[in-house]
Amino acid sequence: MQKNKLKSAANFTPLRFGLLCVAILCCMGLLLVRVGWLQIVSPDNLVKQEDMRSLREEPIDVQRGMISDREGRPLAVSVPVSAVWVDPQTTLEKGGVGYGPRWQAMAQALHLNLSELAHRVEAHPHARFLYLARQINPEQAEWIDKLHLPGINLRDESRRFYPAGHVAANLLGFTNIDNQGIEGVEKSFNAQLTGQPGRRLVRKDRHGNVIENITEVPAVPAHNLQLSIDERLQTVTEDALDNAVRWNKADSGAAVLIKIDTGEILSMASYPDFNPNNRDDAKLDDFRNRAISDTFEPGSTVKPLVLMTALQQGIVQPDSVVDTHPFVLDGHRIRDVGYYPELSLTGILQKSSDTGVSHLSLAMPIQHLIDTYKAFGFGDSTGLGLTGESAGLMPQRRYWGQLDRATFAFGYGLMVTPLQLAHVYATIGSYGIERPLSITRIDPPVMGTRVMPERIVHEVEHMMESVALPGGGGTKAAVRDYRVAVKTGTAKKIGPDGKYIDKYVAYTAGVAPASNPKFRAGGRDERSQQRFVLRRGGFGAGIQPDYGGCAAPGERYARWDAAGGGKSYRDASRRSPVACAVTVAWRGE
Known part of the structure; x- marks a missing residue:
């Protein structure tokens, strides 16, 4: 036993024990130093690591x-x-x-x-x-x-x-x-x-x-x-446009209705349309707002502006009679659908005489007519603020030939949008005061800029009433018991190469009631049939929604009555003048 005790004592060495203690103390010291470093000297890194794991924005x-x-x-x-x-x-x-x-x-x-x-x-x-x-x-x-x-x-x-x-x-x-x-x-x-x-x-x-x-x-x-639009008016406008496009076997169309005294857009319709809640079956072309993006030559709808310019320049008087015989310019024959040796200014609008407005245009400097077109709203964006709006096209020429001047008077050589056409007729409806358009609701009064003397615009607007009367080209736009001032128009469509093709664009524009215009609208339809006849407003006026009357102060509509090709709003107690829609529709093969 004594021997074993001696052996155990021999195995224990103070050096080893000391080294072990030193090692332990060193490790503890290093840990303490590290902890101190992290906690006192450099704690930001730990905080950063913690934030990376727990903070979320x-x-x-x-x-x-x-x-x-x-x-x-x-x-x-x-x-x-x-x-x-x-x-x-x-x-x-x-x-x-x-x-x-x-x-x-x-x-x-x-x-x-x-x-x-x-x-x-x-x-x-x-x-x-x-x-x-x-x-x-x-x-x-x-x-x-x-x-x-x-x-x-x-x-x-x-x-x-x-x-x-x-x-x-x-x-x-x-x-x-x-x-x-x-x-x-x-x-x-x-x-x-x-x-x-x-x-x-x-x-x-x-x-x-x-x-x-x-x-x-x-x-x-x-x-x-x-917005300034009225959902009920919008629905009626779309229904009328849809019926007109389908009845005429057309492909597409557009319609605009403007409140004349404020410039507010009351309805703006396009055909074809789509359901924004389910666009799976819609085509890209269905999304277009044709009322602001598509352009066309306005055709005969500019003829009231030609008469206003001629009256303003003193070339004719309200009771003047104009020679409307067919004639030739630069090898091209200018003629009307019917034969009329001479017509009054009212007759020129009623019969939509190309020869009559051509004579008036040739009798004045072309710049006067250009200035009138621009003043009423052609050739520039309406400033409505909608993405994709086209400014149309106003020709910039150093030289105008006789034929160019003549055709310019019946709507060829410039491009406009349905919205611009509606804007022009809203200016006519306000007797020559051009007001900025608005897609958001605004309260009257809205100040505007006078672009034509009131007397002249009033006279021409009165002449425009004949278009919807028997013998005129827009009889289907007539509204029973209401005076309407309208103008129909057509033009050939321009193809991708800039040349005319055998497709047509037809449209109607007007104000109602003519005695106290409150609204204006316009319509257009593009046709491919060469047999399409422009007489009697068969297409353009056919898509004219008929709005009879409503309670003017708050524009609260008492009931909805079917009338003609569209609808009318009437208040049983008060038949105040309300609206006349101008629709625009087009058609192609």
């Missing part, structure tokens, strides 16, 4: 503003929906997309194949955010949330909904999946309708729950937008 969405008509009826609203997104890194860390019933149920709810869902997640192993579905209904989102799948999250968002469906669709346009306007009013007024999203900095635990709100930048609310 979340957007504060702002709901897109509502679009309503002039009476407050909703035309475009935002409805709550949800988006499904996945954190691929979290999902893969917890076993990935499995083939259990919960994963299969979610894939089925999102209309995805389970293998496709797994591939989308596995293709982004280091991503922390990936959309799986957008704009699903709240009930579907709630059901997915109850599945409690790893890495699957929901996010609130909104989707645009158009309560009236196809009504005013070409004017309103639509938004993309991110609620940004990409067509029509939605695009033109996108900044006003979207507001400014806010941001919120939060701290989350490892389960994704918010445990602390750090900072918040509040969202700037979006503004609602009240």
Whole structure:
């Protein structure tokens, strides 16, 4: 036993023990130094690492503003929906997309194949955010949330909904999946309708729950937008345009109705249209707002402007008679559809005499006629503020031949839009006061610029009433018990090469009631049939909606009565003058 004690004492050496203690103390010292360094000298790195793992910046969405008509009826609203997104890194860390019933149920709810869902997640192993579905209904989102799948999250968002469906669709346009306007009013007024999203900095635990709100930048609310259009007038205008285009076997059309005393657009229709709530079957061409984007030669609708210019320059008097025999200019025969040796100024408009306005145009410097066209609104954008509006085309020539001057007087050689044509006739309806147009509601009075003496415009407008009377070219535009001043017109369509082709554009423009004009509208139709006859306004006037009367102060309509090719508004107690629509439609093969 003594021997074993001696052996144990021999195995214990103070040096080894000392070295071990020193090593332990050194390690502890290094740890203390490191802790001190991290806690006292350089704590920022730890804080940064912590923030990277727990801090998240979340957007504060702002709901897109509502679009309503002039009476407050909703035309475009935002409805709550949800988006499904996945954190691929979290999902893969917890076993990935499995083939259990919960994963299969979610894939089925999102209309995805389970293998496709797994591939989308596995293709982004280091991503922390990936959309799986957008704009699903709240009930579907709630059901997915109850599945409690790893890495699957929901996010609130909104989707645009158009309560009236196809009504005013070409004017309103639509938004993309991110609620940004990409067509029509939605695009033109996108900044006003979207507001400014806010941001919120939060701290989350490892389960994704918010445990602390750090900072918040509040969202700037979006503004609602009240348009000048009236949904009921818009519906009637679209119905009349639809019937006219179909009846004439046309391809497309456009219509505009303007409130004369304010310049407000009361309706703006296009054909074909589409349903913005379901655009799957719509063609790209269906989205066009033809009233502002498509151009055509205005044809005979400019003849009232020619008469006004001639009266202003003293070339003729209201009771003058003009020689309307056919004649030849530069090898081209200028003639009318019927044979009229001479016509009064009223007769020139009633019979739509090309020879009559040609003589008037040749008797004056061409610049005077150009100035009148421009003053009334041709050759420049209306300033309505809608994306895609065309300014039309006003010819810029150093030399005008005799034939050019003659044809310019019956609407050839310049290009206009349906909106510009409506604007011109609104100026006629206001007896020569040009007012800026507005697509948003405004209150009168609206100041304008006088571009033609009132006496002259009043005289010519009175002459225009003969067009809708028996013997005129726009008898189908007549409204029983109301005075209307209209003008029909046609022109050949211009092909891609700049040459005329065997397709026609027909249109009607006017103001009503002529005794106290309140509204103006216009219509056009493009035809391909060579046998198309312009006499008696068979097409252009046929698409003229007939608006009889309404309660003028608040424009509240008592009832809707079918009348002629369109509709009329009448108040049983007060038949105040209300509107005359000018529709524009076209047709091609």
